[in-house]
Amino acid sequence: MLIDGRMTHRVAIVGAGPSGFYAADGLLRARPDLRIDLIDRLPTPFGLVRSGVAPDHQGTKAVARQFERLLAQPGVRFAGNVEIGRDLSWEALRAGYDVVIVATGMTIDRKLGVPGEDLPFVWGSWRFVAWLNGHPDFREGPDLSAVKTVAVIGNGNVALDVARVLAKTADEMAKSDIVPEAGAMIAAAPLTDIFVIGRRGPEQASFTNNELAEMGRLSRAVAVADAGALAVEAPAGDPTPERLRKTKNLEILRGFAANVPSSKPITIHFLFDRPTTAIEPGAFDLMVTCVGYDGVAFPAGEGIFPVGWAKRGPSGTIPTNRADSHAVAQQVIGWLAQRDPKTGPDLLPPSVDVEGWRRIDKVEAAAGATLGRPRVKLVDWKALLGTAEG
Numbered sequence: 001m002l003i004d005g006r007m008t009h010r011v012a013i014v015g016a017g018p019s020g021f022y023a024a025d026g027l028l029r030a031r032p033d034l035r036i037d038l039i040d041r042l043p044t045p046f047g048l049v050r051s052g053v054a055p056d057h058q059g060t061k062a063v064a065r066q067f068e069r070l071l072a073q074p075g076v077r078f079a080g081n082v083e084i085g086r087d088l089s090w091e092a093l094r095a096g097y098d099v100v101i102v103a104t105g106m107t108i109d110r111k112l113g114v115p116g117e118d119l120p121f122v123w124g125s126w127r128f129v130a131w132l133n134g135h136p137d138f139r140e141g142p143d144l145s146a147v148k149t150v151a152v153i154g155n156g157n158v159a160l161d162v163a164r165v166l167a168k169t170a171d172e173m174a175k176s177d178i179v180p181e182a183g184a185m186i187a188a189a190p191l192t193d194i195f196v197i198g199r200r201g202p203e204q205a206s207f208t209n210n211e212l213a214e215m216g217r218l219s220r221a222v223a224v225a226d227a228g229a230l231a232v233e234a235p236a237g238d239p240t241p242e243r244l245r246k247t248k249n250l251e252i253l254r255g256f257a258a259n260v261p262s263s264k265p266i267t268i269h270f271l272f273d274r275p276t277t278a279i280e281p282g283a284f285d286l287m288v289t290c291v292g293y294d295g296v297a298f299p300a301g302e303g304i305f306p307v308g309w310a311k312r313g314p315s316g317t318i319p320t321n322r323a324d325s326h327a328v329a330q331q332v333i334g335w336l337a338q339r340d341p342k343t344g345p346d347l348l349p350p351s352v353d354v355e356g357w358r359r360i361d362k363v364e365a366a367a368g369a370t371l372g373r374p375r376v377k378l379v380d381w382k383a384l385l386g387t388a389e390g
Helices: 018-030 063-072 092-094 125-132 157-167 180-188 209-217 241-259 318-336 354-369 380-388
Strands: 010-014 035-039 075-078 100-104 122-124 148-154 193-197 221-225 264-273 285-287 304-306
Touching: 010 018, 010 092, 018 035, 018 063, 018 318, 018 380, 075 122, 075 354, 092 354, 100 318, 122 125, 125 157, 125 285, 148 157, 157 209, 157 264, 209 221, 221 241, 264 380, 304 318, 354 380
Parallel strands: 010 035, 010 100, 035 075, 100 304, 122 285, 148 193, 148 285, 193 264, 221 264
Antiparallel strands: none
16 A cells, blocks of 8 residues: 555454454554554444443443544554455455454354253353343343343353343442343342352352452342352462462352352352253243353465454453454564565445444443443444444
8 A cells, every 4th residue: 555655564454352453553563654444344343342341340341442542543444334245355355455364253152062052041141241232233132021040151250240230230230331221121120049050160260359259249149159169279280370360269259158148139159060961941030151152264374363362262351362462463563574565446345434433432422421321322233323424
């Protein structure tokens, strides 16, 4: 591409979530002359931060402010509502850009692989959390009007997110950006018991300490555990940080074991060593599986660099992506140094640009301000695209 009388490289980043933004950041730190297009099938940026992080964890979502600053860089374009395969092919991307970075993440709920998991009361965590967060593809939530007992399958932070949001009061969720309809349904549900069920022992749980401890500070829910199941120690062979995390988790869980079930309206039961072999109707009113995610296939080959979950699978926290994406950015910089910039026309089809996103953002923030919330999201495609177009 010719910029100010000289040639520069063009980079396409497919996926405008955390790993994509961190990749752009790493590239621009070394090569501020690059022209970077952040391409996303949604008309809104930020990926998992907007649609996957629990709506009550606004501190985690605050990373979007860093990404907004990147969108203001002169060499960066946001291209929303552009789906690869529908509006632009992988082949065209490879031909028209010097490098393609794949930051598509993983947004397909992984299956348990057991009989009964296709029953209507069984929900995958991505589908469930996307509904809470207003993702335009997931507007139908579960019917909670008669849900008393919930099983949450998994021993990671996503399982805690699901259990916590279900257990919190409307007042505790008042400063979140949960979709109002979802919040109202949860507040009205006749919940009494939430079971967080892990297939392995408590010493193997992947909860982070702060998120687990938060389960002991909920207004209408008491967390309990079986003291007998906690007579274990963190694996001695684990690296020191992991061993310390697991040791602290066991300490927190032992505190839960001293709590009295039913001392609050909702009891959250932590159960371990309970592999799910089949799902039977009637055991629970709702089940949410939190056992990981799969992604959509993308082409491999010269000039294609995956980052984030597309590279390593669904592991780690949002900050984990920063180091990972910066490392890939360095590989890309080295790769570009050996190649002349390509020439050719701009490939981007009509899209939601950064100004379109800012119109959406302004409308959502204004709606949230009237309720004392960070935002009230636009949740259907027509409203999002219409607002983006002004």
